[in-house]
Amino acid sequence: MSTHLDPAGPWVFSTRELGRQAGQMRAFHRDVPAPGADRLMGIAVLAVPPGATIVLDVRLEAVSEGVYVSGTASAPLAGECVRCLDDLTDQVTVEIGELFAYPDSLTDETTDDDELPRVVDERVDLEQTVRDAIVLDLPLAPLCTDGCPGLCPECGERRADLGPDHRHETLDPRWAALRERTSN
Numbered sequence: 657m658s659t660h661l662d663p664a665g666p667w668v669f670s671t672r673e674l675g676r677q678a679g680q681m682r683a684f685h686r687d688v689p690a691p692g693a694d695r696l697m698g699i700a701v702l703a704v705p706p707g708a709t710i711v712l713d714v715r716l717e718a719v720s721e722g723v724y725v726s727g728t729a730s731a732p733l734a735g736e737c738v739r740c741l742d743d744l745t746d747q748v749t750v751e752i753g754e755l756f757a758y759p760d761s762l763t764d765e766t767t768d769d770d771e772l773p774r775v776v777d778e779r780v781d782l783e784q785t786v787r788d789a790i791v792l793d794l795p796l797a798p799l800c801t802d803g804c805p806g807l808c809p810e811c812g813e814r815r816a817d818l819g820p821d822h823r824h825e826t827l828d829p830r831w832a833a834l835r836e837r838t839s840n
Contacts, residue, residue: 661779661780665781665783666686666688666689667688667781667783667786668779668780668781669684669714669716669725669779669780669782670778670779671723671756671775672778674716674717674718674723675718676718676758677718678718678719679717679718681715681716681717682716682717683713683715683716683727684712684715684716685711685712685713686712687709687710687712688710688712689707689708690704690706690707690708690709690710690731693706695783697710697786697787697790697791698735698791698794699791701735701736701797702733702735702736702744702746702794702795703733703734703735704731704732704733704734704790705732705733705734708731708732709731710729710730710731710786711730711731712727712782712786713727713728713729714726714727714728714729714782715727716780719755720761721755721758721761721762721763721764722755722756722757722763722775723755723756723758723780724753724754724756725752725755725780725782726751726752727751727752728749728751728752729749729750729786729789729790730748730749731747731748732745732746732747732748733746733747737798737799737800737804738797738798739800739804739805740800740804740805740806740807740814740815740816742800742814744799746798748790748793748794750786750789750790750792750793751789752782752785752786752789754773755772755773756772756773756774756775756780757772757773757774759775759776773785804816808822
């Protein structure tokens with residue numbers, strides 16, 4: 657767990673104005689750049705492009721055990737279709753809801769460091785919370801269209817670009833013979 661947060665970091669929000677009085681709330685709208693490729697927000701085949709703008713609309717609310725952060729994060733996505741390997745783009749908007757525990761609170765004392773984020777120096781860092789929400793919302797196998805037919809296993813071309821009469825007469829005769837035997 658980090659023991660210091662950079663107050664100038666785009667993902668860091670001050671909780672100082674909230675104090676520790678339960679019920680105090682403050683809303684924020686912030687555009688932040690997505691982290692670089694070394695801290696990719698997404699999965700290998702679909703992610704927020706490094707440097708792309710992520711729009712945060714969040715509320716920080718003081719509660720008895722910490723600061724509850726809720727709201728949304730919206731970001732562009734870029735990747736490739738897992739069937740045809742074409743580039744694809746999309747947009748994601750995720751809901752955020754996370755409790756950041758106050759130091760020395762009962763919640764802080766009864767949870768492991770990796771179970772719940774913490775308020776550090778009267779600040780919260782939303783980067784990991786947003787990353788987790790985005791990754792959990794992404795499909796594991798993104799497609800360019802729901803019915804993407806993929807690639808032809810014999811010639812490697814996109815099936816969507818090939819006609820319905822696409823055949824492989826130039827196949828190695830051994831493969832053609834095997835296919836004929838197995839189709840009967």
